[in-house]
Amino acid sequence: MSSLVVVAHMASRFALSGLVFGPIMEVMQRMGQIAVVVLMSPLPFAAFACSMPRPEEYLGPATLRKRMVAEQIKARGIRDERVLRAMERVPRHEFVPDHLQTVAYRDHAIAIDHGQSISQPYVVALMTELLELKPNSVVLEVGTGSGYQAAILAEIAARVFSVERIPQLADSARCRLERLGYRHVSVRTGDGYEGWPEAAPFDAIIVTCGGDHVPEPLLQQLKPGGTLVMPVGPTTDCQTLWLIEKDHKGRLSKHKKGNVRFVPLRRGD
Numbered sequence: 001m002s003s004l005v006v007v008a009h010m011a012s013r014f015a016l017s018g019l020v021f022g023p024i025m026e027v028m029q030r031m032g033q034i035a036v037v038v039l040m041s042p043l044p045f046a047a048f049a050c051s052m053p054r055p056e057e058y059l060g061p062a063t064l065r066k067r068m069v070a071e072q073i074k075a076r077g078i079r080d081e082r083v084l085r086a087m088e089r090v091p092r093h094e095f096v097p098d099h100l101q102t103v104a105y106r107d108h109a110i111a112i113d114h115g116q117s118i119s120q121p122y123v124v125a126l127m128t129e130l131l132e133l134k135p136n137s138v139v140l141e142v143g144t145g146s147g148y149q150a151a152i153l154a155e156i157a158a159r160v161f162s163v164e165r166i167p168q169l170a171d172s173a174r175c176r177l178e179r180l181g182y183r184h185v186s187v188r189t190g191d192g193y194e195g196w197p198e199a200a201p202f203d204a205i206i207v208t209c210g211g212d213h214v215p216e217p218l219l220q221q222l223k224p225g226g227t228l229v230m231p232v233g234p235t236t237d238c239q240t241l242w243l244i245e246k247d248h249k250g251r252l253s254k255h256k257k258g259n260v261r262f263v264p265l266r267r268g269d
Contacts, residue, residue: 061093064105068092072107073125080129086155087125092118094180095148112146114166116263119208123260124149130229130243130257131204133157140199140221142192142265143208147173150185153206160185161199163192165266193267195221202226210239211265224248231262 059067069088078084093104095118100110109117119127128149133139137157141150144164150173153160160182164170167189174187188196192207193215200221207218207230214230222228226246233239241257 061091061105065089065092068105068107068121072122076122078122078125078129082133082156083125083129083152086128086152087121089155090148090151091180092121092148094176095146095151112169113172114169116145116166116169118146118148119262124152126257127206127208127229127241128152128156131206131227133204137203138199140196140202140205140218141208142195142205142218143263144170144173144187145208147177147182147185147187149206149208150187151177151180151182154182154185157204158184161196161202162187163190163196165189165192191267192265193217197221204228205230207231207265208262209265210260210262214242214244215265219244219246219252222246224250229257231260237261 065088069084073087074084093101095112096104096110097112104110105121107120107122109120109123111117131137131139131153133153133156135156135158138159139153139157139161141153141160141162144150144162146169147162150160150162154177162173162185164173164187170187170189177185177187186199190196192209193211195205195215195217197217201223202221203223203226205218205222205226205228207214207228210231210233212232212234214228214232218228218230222244224246225248228242228244228246230242230244231239232242238259238261241260243255243257245253245255247253
């Protein structure tokens with residue numbers, strides 16, 4: 001029986017009795033063969049499991065992004081190649097708190113500062129695809145957060161204007177986007193409900209927070225032929241993701257695109 005098989009056999013026996021290997025496993029390679037030396041101590045299994053590195057600690061960010069796009073986004077039906085490339089290029093781990101960088105590419109939203117969050121990768125990709133951006137598009141984002149969605153938009157569109165109600169988030173997002181080279185993104189502190197009138201009209205508007213209705217100022221700032229995406233519904237429960245299109249005569253059409261859950265859209269102080 002090889003040393004690795006012996007180790008596996010011993011592991012199964014001691015795991016059943018509430019003991020595991022630890023605290024030292026030393027691997028030595030000599031003459032092309034692997035010898036495993038194990039010292040035993042009665043540590044609880046849970047303690048040992050918690051000390052094991054997760055896969056994210058072995059894979060680089062670029063590899064994790066490729067896997068995220070393939071398994072979480074493309075596999076769920078996102079087909080716009082520009083969106084897929086953007087999701088693969090933007091370093092999502094740069095937009096989350098330092099202690100959460102190792103989980104940045106997992107299939108869920110992540111909490112950031114001031115009670116806000118960075119959306120699940122698939123939701124970011126879906127909302128971006130619904131906008132049908134072009135290289136010359138000018139986009140308004142309501143709810144900058146950490147700046148991740150703005151960076152995705154900036155990979156595709158010509159100009160991005162982003163409004164954030166919380167000054168600290170707006171300032172940190174602005175610095176982060178500038179550091180990462182997104183010079184054509186403008187971020188300001190303000191009431192997202194009112195949009196950004198001076199920069200209007202917009203080819204596309206994306207609202208990354210939920211409200212019980214679509215703000216009228218945003219509809220007015222949407223260019224004929226443009227699209228608006230926003231979660232609408234109770235702010236404490238599941239919301240409906242709405243795609244609103246304005247035709248060239250200014251008429252609006254609304255389309256439901258699934259259920260989501262976002263932090264609430266709040267009016268500025």
